[in-house]
Amino acid sequence: MWTLPAVPALGLRSIVMSDGPIGVRGGAWSAADPSIALPSPTALAATWDIGLARRAGALLAQEARRKGVHVLLAPTVNLHRSPLGGRHFECFSEDPLLTGELAAGYVNGVQAGGVAVTVKHFVANDFETERMTANVVVAERALRELYLRPFEIVVEKARPFGIMTAYNGVNGTTMSEHGELVDGVLRGEWGFDGVTVSDWFGARDTVRAALGGLDVAMPGPRTVYGPALVRAVEDGRLPEAVVDEHVGRVLELARRTGAIEGAEPPAVAEIDGEALAREVAARSFTLLTNSGGLLPLGRDRRIALIGGLAKEARVMGGGSAQVFPGHVVSPLDGLTAAGLDVTYARGADPSAKLPPARFALRATAFDADGAVLGEVEQPDGAVLWIGRPPAGIDGERLAAVTVAGTYVPETGGPHRFAVEGIGAYRLTVGGEVLYDGTVEPDGDDPFGLFFTPPQTVVPIELAAGRPVEVSLTHRVLRSRRTPLPAVAFALAHREPVLDDDALMAEAVAVAAAADVAVVVVGTSKEVESEGFDRTSLRLPGRQDELMARVAAANPRTIAVVNAGSPVEMPWRDRVASILLTWFPGQEGGHALADVLLGAEEPGGRLPTTWPATLEDCPVVNCTPENGELRYDEGVLIGYRAWDRAPAEPAFAFGSGLGYTTWSYEHAAYADGTLTVELRNTGDRPGREVVQAYLSPTAPDPARPARWLAGFAVAEAAPGTTTTVTIEIPRRSFATWTPTGWTPHPGPHTLTAAHSLTTPKLTVTVTTIAP
Structure with a gap:
């Protein structure tokens, strides 16, 4: 799934690849090996700091070396063409120069540590809907001035060791076979001398891909390369010299990353990952309004901290960008650790779904006969194993996984547990079977089955302080519908809470009694993730209502927006301050306390335009029609298009205040x-x-x-x-x-x-x- 095989006769070790861009997950997609989680690429872009991007890359190289990874599948340099783009948070900016310069800094930092990158997704992969099959129709001028430009800057200034081809086609040719752009522009005009790698399952045809410049088709070995490539040469459909060129570039990748005898990667200085994650977060936070100089706050202020996201922080976007940090600092954690006088109220949640269970858990893998294959600790109830399972578990024998632990309720009353995922499950709590059945998929996108699966909720009355054993067993799904060898499910839980109206009323009362109200609102993984595009810029749930009602109760309200990409803020003129924290990474709560108190200045400037409403946006559509997505707006995207639009945005490109x-x-x-x-x-x-x-x-x-x-x-x-x-x-x-x-x-x-x-x-x- 994530490796190229060793060839001992050549002294070639296995080359290990891993997703980024905010961390290095490693060869196993599992919480058993935690990763530092940096802020999202939109947050890093908001710093406008090339040197900081390089330091972030150096940290990722350190993490990759620690995990035995040679190739980081990052950064993403596609553009913010539409605010509805599902992976908007994983890209840097709407501007090609800002994107390219920051990405070059990032790449230089990674590769100075002896780790390769694969800059992605080459090219015009600025949407998620039908992304694996859609053909982008784009004029040559827009392609050159906008979409190719970030890749060109990175090639010029950072000499990347790898580039990943996109799923989509461009002007009629699939990118994994696009010789005109890969061999002609990328290698021929720009002098790129690295490896090209397909996006996973993105290579479609053996001969066309080989002749189109694709060096590596992932994952293997059952792909259009491997034995199929050998047969194409033997049958005379492909010159052996073409394969030699691909092989030569893979061997050069091995040399550059120390994966071949006689080539050792350079020594790297030790970097404090937690400290850097905190620094990047604070410098990315973007202060858009600050009426009356409310920020920074004095330590003597009584703070009402409000919002489901204030306690259950969303620190990264969904999809292949996910990593498993050793810990996450929520806004509530960060403000409490700073010694502030904080009263918390939930108010409203961005999602109706329950969060993963947070008590001590272990995951145990079994074969079909019930024999234990392995056991790993779980930082929460979410199990996501894609590719090689953790802890030496034999994936071929894997038949079931059980997540279990002892839960001691702090509060008595109606608790809710949930099964999240598709397939067969058995959930027991305190010896009582709460669920025993099969969950059917509720969508057709195979990636969505893993990244945003359905959730089945069951209630149970529990007594405060009385321990109960909780166990969720999943019989592993094996289906041709799912393109990834994966185990993906979760045990979710939430303690007793008031009903929605009571939660809202409680939040308003807490805000009215405080000196300052800090309200954290944002998106959920159901509306902002890989695998689908957004359909709206509105905050999910009743968060807009929460913000408006709190602002009416306390004019000293600070809106903290926890989202990776633009959202509508209909209350923006009614709050004293608006602070964007993006997806802030694992240390986001500490960084929030630093910025609110003035220990750090909010250093962010908008890397993309934030509209007042979706209807105002000059470029929106990211849904192909009849298999085609037309970029008919040409070079007028982002602020270039807003300059000619009849409406004004809520906040222009480059906006942001300091102290x-x-x-x-x-x-x-x-x-x-x-x-x-x-x-x-x-x-x-x-x-x-x-x-x-x-x-x-x-x-x-x-x-x-x-x-x-x-x-x-x-x-x-x-x-x-x-x-x-x-x-x-x-x-x-x-x-x-x-x-x-x-x-x-x-x-x-x-x-x-x-x-x-x-x-x-x-x-x-x-x-x-x-």
């Missing part, structure tokens, strides 16, 4: 470099993201009104000045035409800005370097 103020003193341009001098005019140290936008001095209907041409992070103490230099790529002055890249010699206006809509200084560029 200090800045004066932009001077800007000058020479020899491809913009120099900006600015001064910290506040009373505390701060960070500013200086953004450079280029625009034609005379409006040009053939080009966007403006586009990001560069950026840099500035730091300064109170009252002091600092200078940043921003490289303005020559490509920024060019557009793609039938004859290739064609420069527009000017004049152009170059603007140093705090955000897209807050310009500070401008200079005129009349010539560009040849």
Whole structure:
């Protein structure tokens, strides 16, 4: 599932691959081997900090080396074309330059540690609906200026060891067979010298894939390569020289990652993963409003902390990006650990589903005769084994898995347990059988069967303090419908809670009695995950109502938005502060306390535009029709499209506030470099993201009104000045035409800005370097 086999005669060790991008899961998809969980890529992009991205990559290399992984299946550099894109959280930005520069930093960090990347998904895989079969119809100019551009930047600045081809087709050709883009553009024009890997089950035809430049078809061995590739050569359908080229690149990958005799990966410095996860989270948090300077808070404030997500934090997106952290710090954990005066109320939940059980559990694997194959500890009730099972468990003999433990209720009353997954289950609590039956799938997407399975809830009365034995046994599903060799199910649980109306009333009362209300709202895995696109930008459940009612009860309400991609905020003008925490990784609760108290400044700036409503968005559709998804908007996506839209977004690209103020003193341009001098005019140290936008001095209907041409992070103490230099790529002055890249010699206006809509200084560029 995740490895290439060893070839001892060549001194070649098995090459191990693992999903990222926020952590390194390892060769087994199991909680038995925990991983550091960093914030989501949208969070990392919100830092606009290439150096921080490189440090994150270095940590992931350290994690990969610890787990024996040679190839990290990351980063994702597809674009935020539509806010409905299901893997929006796993991509960086709507802008190709910001995406490419941050991804290059990430890749350089990973590969400096002797670990390969596979930059993905090449190319135009910006949607989930019918992603394995859809054909994207996109004009050459948009393909070059937007969708290929991040890959080109990474190849130029980071020399990635691998690139993953996408499931979809582009202009009629499946990407795993797209010789024009793989061998012609990627290898021929850009000089990429690494390995190409198919997305899992994405290779379709032996000869077409081999001739189209695909080196490795995953997973194996039952794929279009392996024995099928041998037969194609023997039958004369494929020249052996083509296979030699693929083999040579795989051997070079082994050399670069130390997977072959005589090649050892470099030594790496030890990195504190928890500290870096906390730092990235704080720097990613994006403060959008802060009426009356409510933030940062004083320690003497009485805080009402409200929301289901404040206690049961969502720290990562769903799908193949999931890892298993050793611990998760929720907002409630973080504020409590900081010694704050906190009163918690649930208020409302983003999902009607119960969360995985959180008491001490173990998972035991059995064969068909009931013999124990292995046992592993479970940090929670969610079992997700894809590929090789943990702890040496023989996957061929695996017939059943039991999750069991002793639960001691803190509260007596009507507890709820749930079976989550498809297949046959038997659930017992305190010796009573609560469920014994089979759960049928409720959808057709095979990946959805694992990432968002159905849940069956059963109630039981339990007494406080009285231990009960809980056991859930799953008979392992073996079906041709599921493309992955996997065990995926969960034991879920929730303690007694008030009904929805009572929870809402309790939250309002708690907020009214506090100095400040901090309300955490966000998305659930049912609405934001791999495997499907979103259908709405509304917060699920009654969270909008919760926010509006709390804000009415306490004008000092801080909205903390725990989502990986844009959501509508109809209450945004009624709260004092809005703080985006994205999917903040395992240390998100500590980072939240740091930012609320001012120990850290919220360093984030929006890497994508946040609309007021979905209906306002200029580009929305990500649903193919008759197998085709047309990118008819051309180069006008993201802020490029908003500049021509009749509606204004809620928050523009690049927006975000800090805890200090800045004066932009001077800007000058020479020899491809913009120099900006600015001064910290506040009373505390701060960070500013200086953004450079280029625009034609005379409006040009053939080009966007403006586009990001560069950026840099500035730091300064109170009252002091600092200078940043921003490289303005020559490509920024060019557009793609039938004859290739064609420069527009000017004049152009170059603007140093705090955000897209807050310009500070401008200079005129009349010539560009040849």
